[in-house]
Amino acid sequence: MTPAAERSLTTYLIGFVLAVVLTAIPFAVVWGGLLAGPAVYVVIAIAAVLQVMVHLVFFLHLNFKSTPAENLFFLAFASVLIIIMVGGSLWIMTDLHHRMM
């Protein structure tokens, strides 16, 4: 094995362990009923966001040095679109829901 291959092997293994931990936490919380109420949703959301970042960094090898700037730009663009569209849909529909009650 070359040093570069060993480094990327370590990267994949670290990413995998982090992903397993970040999956186990929300499953344990829901399965074991460790928390109740809105706190559960907070834990699930934080674990999900962290795990997406772990996947991007350790599996898709995203970083500010070797990833082309255009790719990062499009990732940021898509993120903004997603936040506007998902956030907007949820906002409008919950508002509508409240008004229809």
Add this chain to the structure above:
Amino acid sequence: MTELSAGNTLLLEEEEKTSLEAREFGFWIYLMTDAVIFALLFATYAVLANNSAAGPTSQDVFELSHTAGETALLLLSSLTFGFATIAMTLGRSGRVVFWLIITLLLGICFLAMEFVEFQGMLEKGAGPEVSGFLSAFFTLVGTHGLHVAFGALGICVMIGQVLIKGLTLPVRSRLVRLGLFWHFLDIVWIGIFSVVYLPGVM
């Protein structure tokens, strides 16, 4: 004469590299559009999740142990694809094929589990036509499953290409893009168990 052809070969290799880089960028743009599609399906599901029209609710149809199994399969397959990528950088085509086959098997097991889940839901009378919740569920999770099926097809194709063509520059480039696709599907699945299954069973 030989000097000229050597220069031409160099030029061609350079051109091939640029074209492959452009393809990778194009594939990245495709992935981002796919992310937007999934995001909207997530938004649709979140809006409709409570509209079960007096039919089966999410508590009735979701099985968390089943979801955990599917998650484990997909996560493991991401790791084995990583191993295939490492073998590719080392130029060991036999290893690449071995890890691709393992990845393919994990992907097929995932699809089988999803099929069993959908089948069970349909038998319980919880098909997509029953309520807004179930329509949104089958659309979102089904779209992800369809992507995994296409990814599995892509792995089959790439196993063939590695075996027949060897690890040439274009084959490596295709394998890298397929890897992007496969890891991306794992990211979407994180969203699915966080938005659909975990809140669904509470």
